Amino acid sequence: LDIMVNNAGVPLKTPAGHCIGALCVIDSVSREFSEDARRLLRDLSRLAECQLNYIGHATVDDLTQIANRRGFRQLAGQALAASNRAGRKSVLLLINLNGFRLINDNYGHEAGDAALAHFAHYLSLACRQSDPVGHLGGDQFGVFMVDTEADGARALVKRLVGQVAQLNASGLVPMSLRFSVGLAVVDPALRQDLDAQLTQADAQLQENRRRQRQ
Numbered sequence: 001l002d003i004m005v006n007n008a009g010v011p012l013k014t015p016a017g018h019c020i021g022a023l024c025v026i027d028s029v030s031r032e033f034s035e036d037a038r039r040l041l042r043d044l045s046r047l048a049e050c051q052l053n054y055i056g057h058a059t060v061d062d063l064t065q066i067a068n069r070r071g072f073r074q075l076a077g078q079a080l081a082a083s084n085r086a087g088r089k090s091v092l093l094l095i096n097l098n099g100f101r102l103i104n105d106n107y108g109h110e111a112g113d114a115a116l117a118h119f120a121h122y123l124s125l126a127c128r129q130s131d132p133v134g135h136l137g138g139d140q141f142g143v144f145m146v147d148t149e150a151d152g153a154r155a156l157v158k159r160l161v162g163q164v165a166q167l168n169a170s171g172l173v174p175m176s177l178r179f180s181v182g183l184a185v186v187d188p189a190l191r192q193d194l195d196a197q198l199t200q201a202d203a204q205l206q207e208n209r210r211r212q213r214q
Contacts, residue, residue, distance in 0.1 A: 008024065008025055008033055008037075008038070008041060009022040009023060009024035009025070009041075010022060010023050010041050010042055010044075010045040011045070012045055012048055012049055012052065013049060014049075014052075014053070015053060020052070023041065023044060023045040023048050025041065058070065058071075059071030059074060061120075061134070061135040063113055063116060063117055063135070064116055064117050064120035064121075064135045065117070065120070066120050066123075066124060066133050066134055066135055067132060067133065067134035067135070068134065068135060068136075068137075069134065069135075069136045069137055071134060072132060072133075072134025072135075072136060072142050072144075073134075073194065075132035075134070075144070076092065076132050076134075076142070076144035076194055077194050079131075079132055079144050079146050080144070080186060080193075080194055080197070082146070083146055083147065083186060083188060084186075084188040084191060086147075086188075087188050088146070088147045088188060089147075089148065089149050089185060089186060089187060089188065090144065090145055090146050090147065090148055090185075090186040091144075091145040091148050091149065091150065091152065091153040091183055091184070091185050091186065092142070092143075092144050092145075092183065092184045092186060092194075092197045092198065092200075092201050093142065093143040093144075093145070093153055093156070093157075093181055093182070093183045093201065094136075094140060094141075094142055094181070094182045094183075094198070094201040094202055094205045095123070095140065095141040095142070095143070095160075095179050095180070095181050095205075096139055096140050096141075096179060096180050096181075096205060096209065097115075097116075097119065097139035097140075097177055097178070097179050098178040098179060098180055098209070098212065099178065100112065100115070100138075100139040100177075101139075102175065103115050103173070103174060103175060106174075106175075107174045107175075111173075111174050114172070114173070115172075115173045115174070115177065116135070116139070118167055118172050118173060119141070119164070119167065119173075119177060119179075120133075120135055120141065122160075122163040122164060122166070122167045123141055123143070123160060123163070125163055126156060126159040126160040126162075126163045127143055127145075127156065128145070130146060131143055131144060131145050131146060132144045142198075143156065149185060150183070150185050153183050153185075157181055160179070164177055164178075164179065180205055180208045180209045180212060181205065181208065182201045182202060182203065182204035182205025182206070182207070182208060183201055183204060184197040184198075184200035184201040184204070
């Protein structure tokens with residue numbers, strides 16, 4: 001049955017069945033929309049869903065279910081650009097788990113993976129929902145705090161200390177987790193890019209780790 005329409009659409013859904021939008025075709029005049037045309041539109045919607053699903057998998061870390069390095073760089077880069085445009089300071093934090101290799105060596109990589117996933121969850125609980133959080137690889141994590149200065153970052157670290165204490169007491173990890181932090185306060189007047197902020201935060205992180213080993 002052909003139908004005279006000037007627009008048509010097919011919902012776009014996630015693999016779990018959640019509707020996230022629609023693929024639509026719109027024309028200024030009504031025309032016949034045949035079964036072949038509807039079938040083509042459905043095929044195009046499936047292709048769009050596959051592309052969206054691929055993008056999601058490409059930017060989310062399978063282990064921790066937070067952004068991976070690529071996803072974090074994208075989100076933090078967007079947040080940095082927005083902060084610079086608004087003239088607002090922000091803070092980039094790098095967080096490393098100390099002595100994490102001991103979990104892998106003594107309890108196996110499966111226990112190490114579980115510890116990373118649990119730490120990512122408790123880190124997310126300590127952060128604001130608006131702040132990008134990512135697993136950058138190995139035992140390193142990143143947080144980009146928008147519209148924040150150093151005091152806000154210190155408050156986050158204090159919350160994270162409390163969250164990790166709860167995690168260590170929960171029995172979910174085979175040994176107590178400890179972490180080091182490095183941060184870079186982003187001054188919009190300097191117009192520094194994300195790589196410069198990562199370098200600055202990493203330098204402070206390494207210095208803090210050296211001090212903790214002394």
